[in-house]
Amino acid sequence: MSELEQLMAYVDGELDAADRAAFEARMAAEPELAAQVAAHSALADQIGRTYAPALQEEVPLRLRLAAQAANDGGTRRLAPWIAAAASLVIGVLAGQAIQPPPLAVGGAVPARLALAKALDRDLAADPGPVRIGLTFRDARGRYCRTFESAQDRLAGLACRDGARWRLETATAWAAAASQPDYRTAASETPPAVLAAVDAAMAGQALDAAQERAARDQGWRQQ
Numbered sequence: 505m506s507e508l509e510q511l512m513a514y515v516d517g518e519l520d521a522a523d524r525a526a527f528e529a530r531m532a533a534e535p536e537l538a539a540q541v542a543a544h545s546a547l548a549d550q551i552g553r554t555y556a557p558a559l560q561e562e563v564p565l566r567l568r569l570a571a572q573a574a575n576d577g578g579t580r581r582l583a584p585w586i587a588a589a590a591s592l593v594i595g596v597l598a599g600q601a602i603q604p605p606p607l608a609v610g611g612a613v614p615a616r617l618a619l620a621k622a623l624d625r626d627l628a629a630d631p632g633p634v635r636i637g638l639t640f641r642d643a644r645g646r647y648c649r650t651f652e653s654a655q656d657r658l659a660g661l662a663c664r665d666g667a668r669w670r671l672e673t674a675t676a677w678a679a680a681a682s683q684p685d686y687r688t689a690a691s692e693t694p695p696a697v698l699a700a701v702d703a704a705m706a707g708q709a710l711d712a713a714q715e716r717a718a719r720d721q722g723w724r725q726q
Contacts, residue, residue, distance in 0.1 A: 612668040
């Protein structure tokens with residue numbers, strides 16, 4: 505363990521009793537080391553107080569899915585206060601490119617998202633950054649729709665719950681490099697989403713006329 509790593513481990517309370525005692529003995533004999541410890545402790549406290557609320561927020565679904573897909577080859581664990589600072593930097597950079605609020609399976613799709621607007625207004629035949637696939641009713645009588653969202657890099661299933669769309673399932677998705685002019689409703693739908701459709705669907709998928717009528721009636725349950 506390098507001297508810097510030992511210093512950070514001391515600040516984070518990660519040294520065992522023997523190593524901690526030895527380090528404190530060094531601090532007593534080396535005022536410069538004691539000053540470094542004090543500076544790092546103050547910085548850790550400041551970061552913790554300033555960014556604690558942001559660190560409590562739920563990680564966006566698309567970032568969780570990306571993390572699950574990544575193969576992290578044993579990256580060294582950062583000290584908590586360094587991880588907090590890194591999270592802040594990553595959050596700022598991600599926020600510049602990804603403005604929409606996070607999506608969570610089981611949660612409502614925020615109305616201001618392009619995805620919510622597409623689920624509200626678009627038909628399966630409509631082009632756009634969000635492509636609607638199947639529309640059907642589930643066992644509770646709710647209207648449900650599959651989608652592929654290029655902006656969110658997600659494909660999933662959402663069902664109308666009151667005045668909002670609720671995300672029932674989602675999986676990482678990217679549009680094919682070239683898409684045919686004609687495609688069936690399920691041609692680009694990932695298997696995980698199709699499995700969710702099979703589990704939820706009651707009856708048959710809506711045809712084009714039924715889909716349009718349901719949309720025009722505001723997706724109200726009959």
